[in-house]
Amino acid sequence: MLKNEGPGYVPHLIVAGPAVLLIWEIYWFIRDGEHPEFAMSSKEKLVSGYPFFILIISVLLVAFFVALCEGKF
Secondary structure (H helix, E strand, C coil): CCCCCCCCCHHHHHHHHHHHHHHHHHHHHHCCCCCHHHCCCHHHHHHHCHHHHHHHHHHHHHHHHHHHHCCCC
């Protein structure tokens, strides 16, 4: 490995970050109200930005994944 090259696993960690955020956000979006204090109606979820955050994270994840597959990292 050359001195100016970084470890080869760093791009995979960059892609794993948004993937974990996406899984976490989808979990909280579709979660049933097991605990009444965490229960939200569909309108409250929409207003709080859950679908928009999921969309933004998904687009970033796809962009990172495509760049990783094309070798741009």
